[in-house]
Amino acid sequence: xxxxxxxxxxxxxxxxxxxxxxxxxxxxxxxxxxxxxxxxxxxxxxxxxxxxxxxxxxxxxxxxxxxxxxxxxxxxxxxxxxxxxxxxxxxxxxxxxxxxxxxxxxxxxxxxxxxxxxxxxxxxxxxxxxxxxxxxxxxxxxxxxxxxxxxxxxxxxxxxxxxxxxxxxxxxxxxxxxxxxxxxxxxxxxxxxxxxxxxxxxxxxxxxxxxxxxxxxxxxxxxxxxxxxxxxxxxxxxxxxxxxxxxxxxxxxxxxxxxxxxxxxx
Numbered sequence: 001x002x003x004x005x006x007x008x009x010x011x012x013x014x015x016x017x018x019x020x021x022x023x024x025x026x027x028x029x030x031x032x033x034x035x036x037x038x039x040x041x042x043x044x045x046x047x048x049x050x051x052x053x054x055x056x057x058x059x060x061x062x063x064x065x066x067x068x069x070x071x072x073x074x075x076x077x078x079x080x081x082x083x084x085x086x087x088x089x090x091x092x093x094x095x096x097x098x099x100x101x102x103x104x105x106x107x108x109x110x111x112x113x114x115x116x117x118x119x120x121x122x123x124x125x126x127x128x129x130x131x132x133x134x135x136x137x138x139x140x141x142x143x144x145x146x147x148x149x150x151x152x153x154x155x156x157x158x159x160x161x162x163x164x165x166x167x168x169x170x171x172x173x174x175x176x177x178x179x180x181x182x183x184x185x186x187x188x189x190x191x192x193x194x195x196x197x198x199x200x201x202x203x204x205x206x207x208x209x210x211x212x213x214x215x216x217x218x219x220x221x222x223x224x225x226x227x228x229x230x231x232x233x234x235x236x237x238x239x240x241x242x243x244x245x246x247x248x249x250x251x252x253x254x255x256x257x258x259x260x261x262x263x264x265x266x
Contacts, residue, residue, distance in 0.1 A: 001035075002241055003044045003074035003193075005065065005184065006081070006233075007053070007226065013038055013234050014045055022068035026109075027061055029068040039242035044074050048081075048180060057157035057179035063109055066187040070259075076131060076194040076248065078240060079184065080233050082222055083152060083176035084160075084205035086169050092225055095236075096150040096176050096199040097136045099127055103182045105156045110183035112190050112259050119257030121190050130250040131196035131240075138239035139198075142232060150175035152199065154182035160217050166206045177205050192256025194248055198236060200229055 004013065014036030021032050030050045036043060046065055049055045069077065083096060090096065113119045139146040153169050155161065157179035161169070169177060181197060188195035202225040203217040 001042045001044055001073045001075065002038075002244065003046065003069045003077040004237060005046050005048050005069075005077060005079045007047065007049065007230075013237060014043060020072060022071060024064045024067040024071070026063040026067055029061055029064040030055055033068055033072055035072065039238055041241050041244075043241060044069055044072055048079075048184075058105070058108060060180065062183050062187055063112065066184070066191055066193070067112075070191050070193070074193065075253070076128070076244065077188050078131060078135065078196055078198060078237060079181075080198040080200065080237065081178055081180055082202045082226060083178045083199040084203045084217055085176055085201050086153075086166070086174055086205055090147060090150075090175060090201055091145075092201050092203055093229070094145045094147060094201045095139050096147045096152070096197075096201065097132050097139070098152045098176070098181070098197045098199055099125070099132065099149045100151040101126060101181050101185060102151060102153045102172075102174060105154055105182050107156075108183055110186060112187065113257060117258045119190070121186070121255050121257060123186055123189055126185050126189060127196050128194035128248075128250050128252050130248060131194045131244070134240045134244050135196050135198050135236070137243060138236045141239050142236050144232065144236070147175070150199070152176045152178050152181050152197070154178055154180070161206050163206050163216075169205070176201065189252070189255050190257055191259060192253040194250060194252045198233065198240075200226070200233060202226060 017036040
């Protein structure tokens with residue numbers, strides 16, 4: 001089964017929907033998992049921030065979300081998300097098919113391996129190449145401007161960056177900024193799931209655009225671009241899902257460790 005983790009606006013992506021309440025050793029996920037059909041393929045959808053966008057990035061139950069999808073049979077996850085641009089050439093309305101991330105979050109539970117099993121997962125290449133190729137192909141099919149690679153720096157949120165932080169990220173050469181790709185992507189890797197982001201650029205991050213000082217990004221600005229582009233992203237997701245091979249040909253599954261529920265403590 002293919003999973004989609006995204007905003008609540010993507011509920012309409014599915015047909016013949018059944019809703020599943022799933023409990024996990026890590027608590028409840030962000031909401032019920034909706035299972036339906038997209039392009040004749042079984043798809044499970046989970047609203048990352050909960051119905052009505054009530055969970056801020058640092059309070060999302062990432063482990064419960066991935067565990068719930070795994071228990072329902074999901075082995076590939078396509079994850080639309082909003083990002084801010086750190087480069088002049090990456091403009092609002094563009095898409096980035098990320099191939100790397102940099103973690104700048106803090107305090108988020110970010111592994112299934114708290115003991116007694118010890119597992120060191122490789123995240124050298126954290127995104128599935130097969131899924132990334134399907135997403136890039138779907139974006140081209142929909143005539144969207146796409147950047148086929150990109151590094152996303154993931155910040156804690158819920159606040160946006162200072163100008164100094166944004167300048168630092170730009171100077172490091174990173175491409176876009178986001179608040180939810182970590183630990184979502186690495187937890188999928190620990191589960192042995194294929195994972196790819198569909199990163200929609202909603203703004204130029206606080207900082208400098210060319211020679212001009214840009215206005216600080218606002219939540220209203222981000223939501224306005226998301227609302228304008230939601231139908232486009234739905235079409236891209238449908239196309240990507242339709243073109244995925246029935247059986248993955250990548251090696252993401254080999255990264256799955258001995259994932260067990262947390263052990264009781266004294």
